[in-house]
Amino acid sequence: MPELPEVETVARSLEPQVKRHFIINAESLAPKTVEVGQQLWPLLPGAEIVRIRRRAKLLLIDLATTNGQRLILAFHLKMTGRLFVHPLGFHPHRHTKLVFTLGTSPGGPAESLLFFDDARTFGYCRLMRPEDLPVWPFWNKLGPEPLEHSPEELAEQLSGKKGCIKAALLDQTVIAGIGNIYADESLFRAGIRPEAHCSALSKTRLVRLTNAIQAILQQAIDECGSSIRDYRDAHGNAGAFQNNFNVYGRAGERCKICGALLKSCRVAGRGTVYCSRCQKK
DNA sequence: GTGGCCCTGTGA
DNA sequence: TCACAGGGCCAC
Numbered sequence: 001m002p003e004l005p006e007v008e009t010v011a012r013s014l015e016p017q018v019k020r021h022f023i024i025n026a027e028s029l030a031p032k033t034v035e036v037g038q039q040l041w042p043l044l045p046g047a048e049i050v051r052i053r054r055r056a057k058l059l060l061i062d063l064a065t066t067n068g069q070r071l072i073l074a075f076h077l078k079m080t081g082r083l084f085v086h087p088l089g090f091h092p093h094r095h096t097k098l099v100f101t102l103g104t105s106p107g108g109p110a111e112s113l114l115f116f117d118d119a120r121t122f123g124y125c126r127l128m129r130p131e132d133l134p135v136w137p138f139w140n141k142l143g144p145e146p147l148e149h150s151p152e153e154l155a156e157q158l159s160g161k162k163g164c165i166k167a168a169l170l171d172q173t174v175i176a177g178i179g180n181i182y183a184d185e186s187l188f189r190a191g192i193r194p195e196a197h198c199s200a201l202s203k204t205r206l207v208r209l210t211n212a213i214q215a216i217l218q219q220a221i222d223e224c225g226s227s228i229r230d231y232r233d234a235h236g237n238a239g240a241f242q243n244n245f246n247v248y249g250r251a252g253e254r255c256k257i258c259g260a261l262l263k264s265c266r267v268a269g270r271g272t273v274y275c276s277r278c279q280k281k
Numbered sequence: 282g283t284g285g286c287c288c289t290g291t292g293a
Numbered sequence: 294t295c296a297c298a299g300g301g302c303c304a305c
Contacts, residue, residue, distance in 0.1 A: 001299075057300080079299055080289080095289090120288045122300070138301080163282070172301080180299065228298090229291080269283065270299070 001231050002077040004146070004177030005220035006239065007054050010083055013224075014059075014234035015052040017085045017112070018102060023047045023063070024110050025101040033097040033116065037127030043071060044127075046106045056142050056176035059083070066106060072133065074126045075116065080230045081123030086113045095119045119230070142176045146213050154213065155206035158198055165201060165209070166194035167268035178213065180270045181226055181248045186213045187279060188247045194267045194274055196281040219244065247273040 002010070026044040028034050034041070046066035053060050061073040075081065080095075085102075090113055092099055098116035103109055116125065126136070133139050146154060157175055161168040168174050169183040178186070187194050189212035192205060201209075220226060225239030228249070232238060242249075246256055251264035255275040264273050 003300095076300080078301085118288095119290070120299090122287065167282085170300085271297080 001079050001179075001181075001228055002081065002225070003057060003179035003182050004054075005182070005217055005241065006225035006231050006233075007057050007059050007077065007177075008221050009225040009233045009239060010077070011052045011054045011059050012233075013237070014083055014085070017234060018049045018061075018114060019052065021049050021102040021104055021112070022106045023049070023100050024103045024108050025099075027099045027101075028097070029092060029099065030097040030121070032121070033118070033123070033125055035124040035126050036132075040071060040127045040129070043069065044100075047071060048106070049102075055139075055145070056172055057179070058139075070130050072128045072130060074128060074133075074139075076124050078118070078120070078122035078124075080119040082115075082117045082230070082232060083234050084115045084117065084232075084236060085234060086115055088113060090115075093117070097121070097123075098125065138172075141173045143172060143174045144176065146175050146177055146210075146217055151207050151210035151214060154210035155203060158201075158206050158209070159203065161198040163198065164195045164267060165192060165198050166270070166272060168198050169213075170268055170270065175213070177217075180272075181228075181245075182213070182216055182220065183270075184248045184273055185216050185246060188275060189216060191279055193276075193279045193281045194272045195265075200281065247275065249273070 023044045043065050047063040050064050051062040059075045063071040095117045096115050097118050100114040101110045103111045158168050166183050169178050190209040220241040223240040226241040227238035250262050251273045253262055255262055258277045260277040262273050263276050
């Protein structure tokens with residue numbers, strides 16, 4: 001569920017709570033959650049949290065160890081991953097995968113707890129050195145950030161692709177950070193059918209689409225993301241953008257623009273909702 | 282290209 | 294009870 005706006009919101013809400021804090025202890029309650037980097041785990045105690053940032057749907061925690069080495073904790077929240085800061089004494093529950101004990105000096109005392117919870121266990125974390133990032137295939141292949149390039153540049157990314165436009169939007173190597181919700185919402189706003197072939201779309205329509213992507217992602221960030229059921233920011237607050245959905249989750253309801261019944265189908269293996277009157281191939 | 286897999290909570 | 298939700302990866 002967390003897509004670009006949700007991960008951005010988590011990063012923004014997490015940073016003021018943990019930046020310049022030190023990891024006193026790092027405990028993994030579910031070994032599979034740490035996909036890569038268990039051998040670096042002993043370096044975590046004493047490490048300072050320098051920065052929280054986002055790339056695509058990844059949340060990155062930049063760390064400086066006691067001997068000045070840099071480390072990166074990369075989280076993919078997938079559908080149900082959450083990062084929360086809790087007061088000391090807060091107990092892990094059945095979905096808690098990682099517990100970081102934090103303090104404001106390297107040797108303690110402990111002052112707060114950072115939990116990584118994940119009900120569906122699709123999420124993961126990788127502990128890496130900075131030089132490991134560019135040789136991580138997933139990272140290496142990520143496409144451009146949709147809010148850091150012009151609509152024309154993003155349209156160019158989509159223009160040569162084979163297959164349907166929704167599959168291209170979900171492909172993280174084409175444009176990074178878009179998932180099922182924002183793909184459907186962007187296609188609706190641009191008046192394009194999800195199953196339209198990229199090759200059949202004019203440059204004008206592709207630019208209309210990339211403009212829609214930018215507007216929707218920015219509005220979603222401004223509203224702290226979309227909360228369907230699981231997603232919360234690092235304070236536990238829900239987002240508000242779900243109130244603006246035109247199509248996602250509204251199959252069988254009326255189009256807000258034309259009143260037609262919204263249709264659902266499967267495109268690129270994902271549940272897809274669209275308006276057959278407002279959206280053309 | 283599609284479909285299965287990972288996994289659990291939800292709702293019909 | 295069971296379909297469904299879905300990001301990324303993999304086999305086909």
